[in-house]
Amino acid sequence: MDKNEEMQVKMSTVFFTKCDVLSDKLTDLDNQKPLRLWVSVYGVFFCLALFFAGVSTWLWPGLIFNSDSVRYILSALIQSQAAVISIVVTLTLVAVQWTASTYSPRVVEVFKRHPNMWLLLFSYIVSITFSVVLLSSITGDVSYFLQRFSVFFAMYLGIFLFIALFPYILNTMNLLNAEKIIVRLLGYINVSEIRTKKDSFQAFYDIIYGAIRNYDMSTMSKGLVLGCEKFEEIYNELKESDEEITISFWFIDDIKCCGLLLVEKEKFVFEIIYQLNAHGRLAIKHNDMKYLNHVNLALQAIGVAATEKKYPSVVKYVMTNLEELAQMVLEEGGEIRNNSQSIPNFTASISLIGQTAVRSDMDYSVHFAIYKISKFWGEYEKKRGQSPHIQVSNGLFSIAVSAMKSHSYWADDYVDSVLSSIDGMSVFFFEIGNEDAAEDILNALYRFAHFAREKGEKKTVNKSSNCIFNIREYAPPGKVKDLVDKYLKELDFQYPEA
Numbered sequence: 001m002d003k004n005e006e007m008q009v010k011m012s013t014v015f016f017t018k019c020d021v022l023s024d025k026l027t028d029l030d031n032q033k034p035l036r037l038w039v040s041v042y043g044v045f046f047c048l049a050l051f052f053a054g055v056s057t058w059l060w061p062g063l064i065f066n067s068d069s070v071r072y073i074l075s076a077l078i079q080s081q082a083a084v085i086s087i088v089v090t091l092t093l094v095a096v097q098w099t100a101s102t103y104s105p106r107v108v109e110v111f112k113r114h115p116n117m118w119l120l121l122f123s124y125i126v127s128i129t130f131s132v133v134l135l136s137s138i139t140g141d142v143s144y145f146l147q148r149f150s151v152f153f154a155m156y157l158g159i160f161l162f163i164a165l166f167p168y169i170l171n172t173m174n175l176l177n178a179e180k181i182i183v184r185l186l187g188y189i190n191v192s193e194i195r196t197k198k199d200s201f202q203a204f205y206d207i208i209y210g211a212i213r214n215y216d217m218s219t220m221s222k223g224l225v226l227g228c229e230k231f232e233e234i235y236n237e238l239k240e241s242d243e244e245i246t247i248s249f250w251f252i253d254d255i256k257c258c259g260l261l262l263v264e265k266e267k268f269v270f271e272i273i274y275q276l277n278a279h280g281r282l283a284i285k286h287n288d289m290k291y292l293n294h295v296n297l298a299l300q301a302i303g304v305a306a307t308e309k310k311y312p313s314v315v316k317y318v319m320t321n322l323e324e325l326a327q328m329v330l331e332e333g334g335e336i337r338n339n340s341q342s343i344p345n346f347t348a349s350i351s352l353i354g355q356t357a358v359r360s361d362m363d364y365s366v367h368f369a370i371y372k373i374s375k376f377w378g379e380y381e382k383k384r385g386q387s388p389h390i391q392v393s394n395g396l397f398s399i400a401v402s403a404m405k406s407h408s409y410w411a412d413d414y415v416d417s418v419l420s421s422i423d424g425m426s427v428f429f430f431e432i433g434n435e436d437a438a439e440d441i442l443n444a445l446y447r448f449a450h451f452a453r454e455k456g457e458k459k460t461v462n463k464s465s466n467c468i469f470n471i472r473e474y475a476p477p478g479k480v481k482d483l484v485d486k487y488l489k490e491l492d493f494q495y496p497e498a
Contacts, residue, residue: 053150085319
């Protein structure tokens with residue numbers, strides 16, 4: 001490649017780079033202040049028409065137009081402008097209808113509120129009206145300055161309005177892009193709309209639902225990111241108000257609905273779970289318990305739905321995210337950490353997913369739920385400090401009870417896994433001197449054993465009694481040991497010979 005070719009390549013690269021930068025700036029301006037942009041564009045065309053009309057009149061002062069020629073030109077101009085504007089508007093409305101049927105009727109709001117079409121219509125109406133008035137005023141040859149200026153102006157205005165069709169078409173094509181529609185819909189959302197108790201994000205989520213139905217995952221993914229950013233902006237403005245609770249409920253409920261739709265398309269639901277995790281982190285950052293609870297319930301609903309569809313990878317990812325948020329509450333939760341329901345809500349959600357997994361015969365998911373609850377329970381008790389003591393054992397035993405009720409082939413295996421975890425946790429709690437937690441386990445074990453005896457599950461009763469006896473081995477003299485002896489007696493436990 002010689003120097004001239006290299007120079008041409010560099011110049012073309014610089015040119016296209018500048019064009020891209022200019023295009024981005026114009027797009028941003030069109031998103032933020034479209035009225036100012038398009039009034040300026042059409043204003044420039046009118047000014048150019050005036051300028052060229054003035055220059056042309058000044059350059060040819062002795063030019064006299066034949067009346068028939070002027071009438072013919074103006075008549076043709078009026079007809080062509082009327083034909084063009086009718087075709088353009090018709091095609092625009094067809095495009096809007098297609099977009100609305102593809103995504104949502106709410107996209108019509110974007111086209112209705114954008115000034116471009118209205119300004120184009122207004123400009124053509126002004127041009128046609130001016131030409132009609134001028135045409136009706138011509139009775140003879142056009143020789144006066146004002147008449148010649150008016151004819152030139154009508155001609156140049158018609159030319160520039162034809163040229164205006166190019167940016168109009170480009171802008172309309174831009175508006176048909178689903179991602180651009182999302183940007184504009186989010187731009188319409190503000191605090192004043194939220195305060196009217198309107199679900200201002202509904203139109204935005206209609207586009208997301210449409211993208212999911214059309215398998216347009218790129219639009220869905222980009223839209224969710226932009227929606228999260230807008231939500232955080234509005235959320236920060238509404239901090240500590242009733243509207244803050246309302247908007248978080250609406251927004252998270254819509255994300256949950258997206259997740260439930262995407263459960264059918266297994267791999268794409270991970271994006272929704274990730275976004276819910278981000279919302280959970282935001283709720284913890286702002287110590288917003290109700291917001292965090294909305295996130296937890298949304299993850300729970302998606303996890304249960306994925307379990308019913310038997311998607312183990314999705315179920316695992318949901319439970320992992322629930323545990324991550326619970327860990328974050330434990331480590332950075334501030335006021336939320338001291339709330340007696342914050343941690344139990346997460347473990348209860350994992351437990352519910354585990355119970356659903358039992359009914360769906362998802363062996364790995366059941367054991368994973370048991371492992372996650374036990375693991376986090378131990379970490380919480382080690383780090384809780386002045387935070388309230390929580391009863392997590394109920395979540396584990398709920399899985400065991402579901403296993404017994406299900407009559408699943410793996411039911412005994414699930415019960416054994418729960419009892420093994422309980423046995424290990426009781427020993428751990430005695431080692432760290434947490435007798436309250438050990439007493440909770442003991443009471444829960446007794447209730448479970450009593451339930452098993454009512455169901456005629458002798459094997460399970462014996463296993464539960466053995467777990468209670470093991471607690472006796474590690475319990476120091478006092479309340480817990482006395483309680484163990486009481487429960488073992490009621491369960492008719494036969495002590496092993498020394």
